[in-house]
Amino acid sequence: MTDADMSVLNEVFDVIMDRKNNPVEGSYVCSLLDHRKGINKVLEKVGEETAETILAVKDNDRAEIIYETSDLLFHLLVMLAATGITLEDIAEEMKKRRH
Numbered sequence: 147m148t149d150a151d152m153s154v155l156n157e158v159f160d161v162i163m164d165r166k167n168n169p170v171e172g173s174y175v176c177s178l179l180d181h182r183k184g185i186n187k188v189l190e191k192v193g194e195e196t197a198e199t200i201l202a203v204k205d206n207d208r209a210e211i212i213y214e215t216s217d218l219l220f221h222l223l224v225m226l227a228a229t230g231i232t233l234e235d236i237a238e239e240m241k242k243r244r245h
């Protein structure tokens with residue numbers, strides 16, 4: 147995997163943060179981060195996408211695993227943005243675990 151492949155996570159996270167700070171009409175991310183709905187909507191999606199990913203793995207369906215894992219990672223990024231945690235925070239934690 148190249149840095150360019152992984153940079154898409156940073157790019158999408160940057161868009162999510164921009165949506166958080168500069169709400170846009172019709173944005174899916176903004177609908178998830180809408181404070182009037184609280185954090186529940188984001189967490190429901192993380193749970194739903196986790197279940198769908200697990201079922202894709204159970205079915206041994208490669209295309210579906212890729213599709214659902216992408217959904218899950220995206221919603222995890224939205225969850226991190228909602229809680230004020232950055233990808234740098236996650237990277238720091240993972241680097242500490244290297245051995």
Ligand SMILES: N=c1c2ncn([C@@H]3O[C@H](COP(=O)(O)OP(=O)(O)OP(=O)(O)O)[C@@H](O)[C@H]3O)c2ncn1[C@@H]1O[C@H](COP(=O)(O)O)[C@@H](O)[C@H]1O
Nearest residue numbers: 158161162165170172173174175176194198216217220221
């Ligand atoms: N990566 C994503 C992304 N992945 C999934 N989704 C949306 O997540 C929503 C919910 O996913 P679901 O799988 O539940 O969708 P569904 O169609 O109900 O499918 P199932 O229930 O059948 O699985 C769908 O509307 C998808 O479009 C995404 N929406 C946005 N992004 C990124 O976020 C950026 C900002 O998006 P906006 O805020 O909409 O501008 C975009 O430019 C993208 O880069």
